[in-house]
Amino acid sequence: MGMHEPVIVGVADEPLVNGKVARPGSPLQIQARCAKAALRQAGLDLGDVDGLFTAGMWGVPGVGQLPTVTLAEYLGIRPTLHDGTNIGGSAFEAHVAHAALAIETGKCNVALIVYGSAQRSEMSRNLAGRPASLTMQFETPWGLPTPVGGYALAAMRHMHDYGTRPEDLAEIAVAARKWASLNPAATRREPMTVDDVLAAPRISTPLGLLDCCLVTDGGGAVVMTRASNARGASLKPVHIRGYGQAATHWTIAAMPDLSSLTAAEMAGRRAFDMAGVSHDDIDLVEIYDSFTITTLMTLEALGFCKRGEGGGFVGKGRIAPGGAFPLNTNGGGLSYAHPGMYGIFLLIEAVRQMRGEVEPERQVHNVRTALVHGTGGTLSSGATCILSVD
Template structure:
């Protein structure tokens, strides 16, 4: 019997204006728009969907705790495979892996992955600290700003151990903005310099405001099916060649090493092993950029450079357009959008790059892409390696 092979066959995101959805939409409507457009991109309809994967729903309490139930009801479908695993912003890279295994095992034929957020429109983002319950009771009462305080601790530790500087971090923000300037859909497109990053307010030493991601609305969807089905639909498939996931902690006091992303090391190692390729084969990378330090730590953890060498790796605008390492080509969370959980948008950009659909920001001859999501406060990591063939 011929082996079923899972592929991505459709992607879509919802347009934003000044970081908000362009109409007064609920978080369900945002996801419905993205799902409709991704299914159209795939040449499919909602009645074809028998697998549903989603997490989050920023901007809505209550029903958002049971997102697959809520969405299946709203979409009018009865899936035979569901997944609502929530490991933060990396959930969607994990969902691609979970959907791939479900499709290849015959548990579903068409998997729909969605995310929606109206956090900016609803002004629902609360950074005053996570509820002081369970393990958070040991951190929240002491007033650490959430989540930036945890990232600032990691940045300060990396600086102490390896001599990393604020200039190294600012290089990432500036390079990412240069990509955003080539993306008409990006929220922030004004020119940015290292001095501009330093001049922005310090929000948690050593991180400035422009070291931090945006706060926006957003909606995205991904459609997966079999390679055979994609060929029948006449749609260009994007193959899922490798994946991995892991997590190490939730509270910062539980992080094994503030200057090391163990979860990303495990996830990346598994993805490269499964794909059977080396780092040199990656043509374009999309790496979660909740903060500039997230990118630097992840590059080290995934093995693109050694521990402590992330600062040198990103220097000289290496990750900017025209640089040797194209990274976060949409403008990422720092300049394009960050609707609470970014992972699905990294995947959408990777698929578009591999399909040659990115216009001015298109990376020439992009055949293989790495996507890595980070969740929690440097807590979870999930990696996908995608290819044209």
């Protein structure tokens, strides 16, 4: 790879208290704080940034329609590379891929990937549909709560096709909660059982409240540069070994197969091929858990278990602390935080685990290679990154 090899040299997130930013702030303030902190970790400052990458739902309609332009103005920078790619919560894994390409080809020196949301503080989250125009003429009128309803349709079909049980999905929520209980930064840390998950109010069958991600604030930043420019970084640089992305639909009726996550299959295959590693080489997996079914279908689609066998795979504590397959080690979107678009937090957690800097109770030992996979929309898009440290 040589001197132009792209590396991650800084990550930061915004502390939360009860799911709200500890220091109140607008989405722009939150992003400014995260950017500053991640750059500082890398021995860089905002003046060094020439590539700005963001995706968000803030300021729409309005200034958020051109989010990198608005953010650059707010930060006082003039990036020569803008990337507002928005494929849903997986956008940030796509940003890493795009930043890597730009750095490799010499078109970018310092890439700042940043996200911020105050949806919990602002009470701006709702389940109502998108305006019933264009493709949504055929979805919005049916009152399917978004996005949970689409995931529920997939879960119902997965149960039909493969015999997956609500108990299997509940195991995913319980494992996430156990990881969160070890993470002081997590929003929900109190004990939770499979029975608790099954007894929770139904939202959209077969999914109940505790099958759903949290609704919180949050902010995060990831800084990338080329290896030769990483000397000021105080921590081990993280290498980008492989990446891939794909999307198949947005309206859920257009999903090719409701019990199979095609976008993740396509993205994962490309990332594994590019990285030249096998599943056995992966020491840590961080995947988007917007809902319990998302985790299960992603594990199958990425090939960690066979199609239809996700239910058995996640049981018996395999993905919980102490299990053979450490997964979503911060507590995930289900129990750590979910500010609307969660993908950047998968990257942040993977980097921290790889550098060995999380609390000892949840530190996975000797993580050399990690896989991060984001899902966006309604099981619509997938983006995978395979990362490593020396």
